[in-house]
Amino acid sequence: MKTRRTSLxxxxxxxxxxxxxxxxxxxxxxxxxxxxxxTPQQVKDIYLNRSSRLPDGQRVVAFQxxxxxxxxxxxxxxxxxxxxxxxxxxxSRQVLTGKGHPPREVSSxxxxxxxxxxxxxxxxxxxxxxxxxxxxxxxxxxx
Amino acid sequence: xxxxxxxxxxxxxxxxxLTAALSLPAMADDSQRIDQLEQRLDSMQxxxxxxxxxxxxxxxFFSTGYTRANNDAGYDDATEKSxxxxxxxxxxxxxxxxxxxxxxxxxxxxxxxxxxxxxxxWGYLRHQFSNGFETRAGKMRLPLFMESETLEIxxxxxxxxxxxxxxxxxxxxxxxxxxxAYTFNLSGSSIQARAFAGHLDDEADSLGxxxxxxxxxxxxxxxNWTNYLWTFRGVYARAxxxxxxxxxxxxxxxxxxxxxxxxxxxxxxxxxxxxxxxxVDGFYQDTDSAYITLGYRIKEVTPYATASWxxxxxNHEREAxxxxxxxxxxxxxxxxxxxxxxxxxxxxxxxxxxxxxxxxTGGLIGNQLDALSGNPGGxxxxxxxxxxxxxxxx
Numbered sequence: 001m002k003t004r005r006t007s008l009x010x011x012x013x014x015x016x017x018x019x020x021x022x023x024x025x026x027x028x029x030x031x032x033x034x035x036x037x038x039t040p041q042q043v044k045d046i047y048l049n050r051s052s053r054l055p056d057g058q059r060v061v062a063f064q065x066x067x068x069x070x071x072x073x074x075x076x077x078x079x080x081x082x083x084x085x086x087x088x089x090x091x092s093r094q095v096l097t098g099k100g101h102p103p104r105e106v107s108s109x110x111x112x113x114x115x116x117x118x119x120x121x122x123x124x125x126x127x128x129x130x131x132x133x134x135x136x137x138x139x140x141x142x143x
Numbered sequence: 144x145x146x147x148x149x150x151x152x153x154x155x156x157x158x159x160x161l162t163a164a165l166s167l168p169a170m171a172d173d174s175q176r177i178d179q180l181e182q183r184l185d186s187m188q189x190x191x192x193x194x195x196x197x198x199x200x201x202x203x204f205f206s207t208g209y210t211r212a213n214n215d216a217g218y219d220d221a222t223e224k225s226x227x228x229x230x231x232x233x234x235x236x237x238x239x240x241x242x243x244x245x246x247x248x249x250x251x252x253x254x255x256x257x258x259x260x261x262x263x264x265w266g267y268l269r270h271q272f273s274n275g276f277e278t279r280a281g282k283m284r285l286p287l288f289m290e291s292e293t294l295e296i297x298x299x300x301x302x303x304x305x306x307x308x309x310x311x312x313x314x315x316x317x318x319x320x321x322x323x324a325y326t327f328n329l330s331g332s333s334i335q336a337r338a339f340a341g342h343l344d345d346e347a348d349s350l351g352x353x354x355x356x357x358x359x360x361x362x363x364x365x366x367n368w369t370n371y372l373w374t375f376r377g378v379y380a381r382a383x384x385x386x387x388x389x390x391x392x393x394x395x396x397x398x399x400x401x402x403x404x405x406x407x408x409x410x411x412x413x414x415x416x417x418x419x420x421x422x423v424d425g426f427y428q429d430t431d432s433a434y435i436t437l438g439y440r441i442k443e444v445t446p447y448a449t450a451s452w453x454x455x456x457x458n459h460e461r462e463a464x465x466x467x468x469x470x471x472x473x474x475x476x477x478x479x480x481x482x483x484x485x486x487x488x489x490x491x492x493x494x495x496x497x498x499x500x501x502x503x504t505g506g507l508i509g510n511q512l513d514a515l516s517g518n519p520g521g522x523x524x525x526x527x528x529x530x531x532x533x534x535x536x537x
Contacts (some may be wrong), residue, residue, distance in 0.1 A: 016283060025365035050333075050371055082410045083485035085443050092487075093299040095202055096236055097292045098248060098269065116183045 026074045026131055028139040029113075031122045034058060038123070038138040043079050046123060048090070049100045054121060062103035063115055063124040071109070075125050079139040150342060179352035200238045206297040207255075208491075208532030216526035217509030218475070218497050219307055220256070229354070230532055231255030234264070244271045249307040252295060262422055264295075264317055275328070279322040282448035286365050287304075287313055289404035289417055297534035301413060301447050303479050303493030304530065306434035309450035311506075312421045313400070314347035315356050339363050343382075350468070351512050358398070369472060376404035386427050393425035413438035413445065428469045428506075429457040443484070449477040453506065469516045471506030474499040479530075491532040498525035 035056040045051035046062050054060045065072040067133055068086055076082060082090070091102040109130050114140045115136035116124040124135075131137060206450050208230030212221040220229050236250040250265035267281025288310060293299040320341015327334045343358040363380030380400045386392040399422045407414040416435040423429060434451035451474065458470045479493030497505065504510035504522065513521045 004509065048371070083306065083440075084486060086410055086440065087534075088483070088486050089299055089489070092202075092204075092296070093293050095200075096204065096296055096299065096536070098246075099236070101200075108181070110181055 024127060026071055026078060026125055026141055027128045027131060027137045028079075028123065028125050028141065029116050029131060029135040030124070030138045031116060031120055032136050033120055034122070034134070035137065035138065040079055040139065040141050043123070043139065044052070044081070047075075047080050048082070049094050052100075054123065056072060059123040061119050061122045063106050063119075063122060064103040064104055065109065065110060065112060065125070066107065069109075071125060071127050079125075089139075113122060151269065183434040198240050201242075202236045202238075203537050204234045204236075204296045204298055205232070205535045205537075206295075208255075208303070208529050208530055210528065212529070215509040216497070216505065216523035216529050217507040217511075218495065218505075219304060219311075220508060221526075222509065222528075228255035230297075230530070233259075234295060236265070241268075244273070245269065256469040265419060275326045277326070278321065278323045282319050283322065283341075284316060285313070285318050285343065285361075285379060285380075286322075286337065286363070287321070287380060287400055287402060288419070289374075289406065289415070290480070292445055297491075297532060298487070298489055298536035299536075301436065301438050301445055301481050302449065302477070303416075303491040303532045306417075306436070306451040306477075308453035308473065308475060309417050309419050309434050312419070312428070312430045312453065314349070315343055315345045315358070317345070317360070318343040318361055318371065320361065332368065335365075335367045337367075337381075338363045339365075347386075348508075349386075349388050349392070349507065352388065354392070355385075355456045356387070357385040358382040359385070362530045363400070365368050372407060372409055374404070374406045376402070378402040378404075379498060384423055384427070384459050386423075386425075390426070392427045392466075393423060396424035396427070398423040406440070411440050412442065413447070422497075426461055426464075426466050426469070428455040428471060430455050430471065434486065438481075443479055444482050446480040447477075449475075449476045449479075450529065451477075455503070455506075458503075465515060468504050468511040469506070470503040472501040472503045473497055473505045473507075487537055488533065488535045491530070493530040493532070494530075495528045495530070496525065497528070500524055 028038060034052055038055055042055055046060050052060060076084065080087065094100045106115055109126055112126055113130065113135055114125050116122045128140070163373055167240060186321055205324045207227065210221045210226045212218060212223060212228055215222045220226070221390060226534035231252045232252055234250060234252040236248065239247045241247060246269050248265055248269060251261050252264045253259045253261045263282060265284065267283050269277065269279045271277045279462045286292070290300060317349060318341045322337055324337035340362045343361060345356050346353050347356045359382060361382040363378065365376065365378045368375045382398050382457055383395045384393050384398040402417060402419040404417045414437055419514055421430050430453055432453040434449055436446035436447055436449040436508055438445050453471055453473050455471045461467050461469060475495055475497040477493055477495040479491060482490045484490050504514055507526065511523050
């Protein structure tokens with residue numbers, strides 16, 4: 001009985017690995033009251049302090065995952081095209097010259113989902129496998 | 144690489160959750176409760192952030208560095224003796240939100256070469272209108288250079304020190320006055336124009352003495368165009384300058400500043416260049432200067448090379464007077480790198496070689512004092528300066 005349960009677990013887990021592996025990609029998410037889609041350039045403009053508004057004209061509140069998170073690395077590679085060292089230096093210049101503030105950092109993927117779902121005008125990013133109905137997927141960036 | 148790692152973790156987690164779900168339902172309850180608690184904590188954290196941190200923001204910057212030269216020519220005060228003070232400073236900046244679009248900004252800086260006396264470097268009110276206008280009043284940085292506003296924030300710069308050829312001929316930093324700026328947002332680029340006016344009364348080092356520098360009726364204009372890859376900048380400013388010294392270097396003299404700037408940054412390649420002209424009637428030297436910096440980021444390390452040049456254009460005004468020592472001609476070449484050691488801390492190493500002084504002192508303090516003390520033969524005709532610097536921003 002016990003062996004059967006273990007093998008069932010292994011099969012289920014393998015299935016999850018297959019399904020999960022196929023869907024593991026970065027998605028840009030937003031609040032339900034925001035726009036339905038956004039372009040990679042528009043996301044880049046928001047995260048590099050070139051634009052303070054969403055495509056529908058709302059004032060944007062951007063969130064980011066902490067350094068070292070694999071989705072943050074993927075976001076930097078696909079969207080901002082800048083590494084963390086560049087971004088840190090860039091934002092310190094923006095902050096100290098009064099030009100703006102970096103996207104607010106949340107502690108985990110779970111909190112990303114909860115702050116994006118509860119903040120009007122929000123934008124964030126997440127692993128697609130963790131997305132649920134509480135947020136809206138605005139873009140799936142192509143590698 | 145990361146996606147493989149991510150998948151493995153997910154696999155491990157999934158099988159763990161599944162095992163838990165099948166064998167120990169109590170554990171699943173626990174993890175659900177932890178999830179809920181985590182979410183509550185996050186929303187509380189968020190509320191706290193919004194209510195308190197948004198009203199007052201505190202930032203700071205810190206630098207320290209070791210400088211040594213192969214002789215006492217005096218490039219950036221560097222001598223054969225090791226020096227730690229010149230590059231050391233600590234800055235604290237606070238921004239108070241007074242309303243949705245109004246804020247007060249204070250910046251206090253303590254410098255190692257000024258006995259760590261704390262000085263109010265900035266203290267201004269800023270208001271942003273929704274139509275793209277912005278206006279400020281108070282004590283602000285004189286916006287003559289591309290890097291004026293971040294001049295002392297080493298962490299924000301690629302170099303171990305801003306090119307002296309361009310950044311040295313204006314020995315003062317902040318003025319009291321007001322400015323107004325307008326930003327035009329075009330598709331994929333933006334233009335900002337800024338007009339400023341005010342008054343400056345400060346002290347500066349000249350020929351080994353501290354002299355008073357007063358700039359009256361400062362007026363100026365800057366224009367900046369950027370497509371976030373390339374940036375072009377132009378600046379023009381004028382004032383009446385009174386500069387102390389024995390004999391005084393100027394009394395209410397007509398002064399003008401002109402500058403052009405260019406920069407490129409695509410995340411890997413970095414290019415910066417400025418061309419400036421200072422014209423002051425009277426004995427104070429009129430100079431033309433330029434520099435060009437090229438850098439390339441390889442992950443956390445950015446090697447760079449800089450070439451710079453400065454030359455005074457009014458040597459005849461000081462001919463056959465002791466003030467001849469102010470004549471300047473100098474080229475400088477720097478090789479160095481910036482290494483982003485940890486987020487917020489960067490280390491820089493730099494070797495600068497200055498030469499081509501012609502008949503002048505090269506504008507270097509060691510040479511100037513030597514010549515003034517009647518020992519013109521002791522003049523150095525080149526110098527090598529080595530710098531290691533640590534910068535942080537927080």
